[in-house]
Ligand SMILES: Nc1ncnc2c1ncn2[C@@H]1O[C@H](COP(=O)(O)OP(=O)(O)O)[C@@H](O)[C@H]1O
């Protein structure tokens with residue numbers, strides 16, 4: 016050893032040593048470049064995704080409507096004059112008010128037999144949901160009967176797509192949903208300002224519908240809210256209690272090791288498996304209703320529990336032992352130490368974990384498909400036992416629909432879901448910042 | 455084992471009432487033994503310092519005195535420790551009560567991340583020592599006064615205790631220990647994280663507290679042991695090598711190892 020090391024030591028004193036600096040700097044620069052390329056690619060794809068969703072989706076927040084002056088004739092709507100809601104609920108009668116008013120607006124004679132074919136074509140410009148909207152308006156306020164109201168009624172989905180430029184005029188008429196004659200009427204209506212794009216409040220209030228213009232995420236949002244509520248109410252206390260027991264009270268032995276491994280594994284179980292479990296246990300065994308948000312909530316609770324338990328345990332672990340010693344040192348019992356000192360200090364971490372778990376659950380689709388939440392639900396659910404869908408499931412269903420107008424609705428629903436998720440994640444970050452404490 | 459009887463009869467007569475008496479205390483951390491049969495009598499209203507090289511078991515012994523070692527799963531304690539007339543490792547003894555009687559101050563100041571007031575009020579509250587709010591205020595103020603901290607913090611009792619300086623935090627921890635009216639206060643290197651001025655203040659405080667409390671202090675500093683304590687025990691490899699009046703330990707130690715340690719030859 017020594018005879019080897021001595022001679023070079025002498026020679027390096029005279030000759031400049033090769034530190035390999037060039038090579039080292041080059042490899043550093045190369046590494047930086049790789050990193051920048053990776054981040055650049057990520058940003059590029061993210062931008063592409065957002066641009067594509069936003070450009071496709073923003074149009075769905077507007078809906079083509081037609082302004083008609085409607086005389087709510089009592090003879091048509093309520094011939095008996097009893098104001099019996101059952102009588103008033105007959106949607107067909109409202110068509111008899113809307114259609115003639117529309118024919119007049121485009122210059123057709125409602126009675127002329129020769130124009131029957133034109134009238135049939137013109138009728139297709141109005142949404143069949145328009146009569147139902149008008150009916151609901153009258154049911155809400157029967158005093159409107161006998162008056163004349165100026166109402167913006169829904170245009171049909173194809174007209175909406177045409178007005179938004181999603182159906183091209185250049186297409187051959189035979190293969191075009193909107194015929195030449197209809198185009199002429201639409202252009203005239205647009206010119207007069209009778210037809211216009213209005214804010215699409217229906218997107219947020221309607222339930223499922225085969226007509227895109229009357230389809231909305233109302234049911235899905237309520238279903239998702241119910242499920243989030245159930246997950247929060249069940250998973251948070253159960254998860255925190257389980258973590259406190261495991262972290263603070265349970266003896267460290269083979270059994271608790273086994274439980275720990277299992278919890279970590281549960282967090283990695285594919286979500287569809289939780290759906291199968293929910294189907295078997297909650298629906299087939301416990302007899303809870305299909306498609307109901309209570310079952311969805313329970314399944315998502317099971318899925319979220321491991322996330323919350325893992326987050327809570329690491330939050331508890333992160334509380335410095337000096338705080339526990341301080342509390343024990345003045346004679347606090349173990350339970351007092353945990354609930355007075357450890358848990359408050361761990362709560363920001365628990366909260367963040369919970370919000371992230373909830374966000375995961377909000378975006379979950381697969382297990383909900385297994386428990387029948389892909390149902391066609393028209394009515395807004397009033398309790399968690401009513402059939403409902405969820406936001407991501409609604410997106411999944413719309414993505415499979417054929418009509419042109421569903422494409423923009425799919426993207427709009429994705430935007431809304433992303434907005435919810437972003438709000439939740441940002442609040443998680445803010446909460447952590449707000450409550451983060453140094454000790 | 456070194457002979458533990460007093461050196462001469464004059465000293466023996468000076469000995470005060472024994473507050474804590476440890477006999478044949480052994481401690482295992484799992485398979486590893488940390489204390490090998492320690493005997494020590496701790497006198498009432500005196501400061502007893504525990505000195506010795508790192509890892510010799512000073513903290514371990516100190517933590518036996520209020521059963522703080524119970525919180526370590528793998529730790530098992532043998533032998534007998536009497537506080538007054540109870541054996542503190544008797545299963546009938548309630549640790550909560552014991553720790554109210556034997557308070558502790560730790561190496562690193564560890565105030566609760568709560569207000570100064572709340573830091574002190576916590577102990578009396580959980581032990582139900584105060585009947586009402588004014589009672590509590592009185593306890594907080596008098597504890598802070600005894601810890602010599604009141605004048606410095608009287609205008610900001612609702613500010614967080616973690617916002618104080620290191621020395622103030624340590625005195626806050628002492629005040630917190632005092633607030634539950636303990637009989638004994640254990641201190642594990644209470645000044646090791648403090649600057650010299652803060653250290654001087656804490657040492658002064660310890661000297662004052664001796665009047666009302668029995669104090670056991672672990673320290674790494676020979677000077678500190680000499681300054682604040684009346685009795686000193688020298689630990690080495692899990693045993694007490696020598697124990698006696700501080701002056702005697704520092705001026706004429708009987709054991710060669712004590713001599714080597716205090717003259718800085720090892721440790
Ligand atoms: N929590 C623990 N787990 C395992 N071994 C420990 C633990 N605490 C202390 N020990 C061991 O016990 C011995 C005595 O430690 P300690 O009492 O902290 O020494 P000192 O305070 O005198 O420096 C050391 O060898 C140490 O490694």
Ligand SMILES: [Mg+2]
Pocket residue numbers: 512513514642
């Ligand atoms: Mg120590």
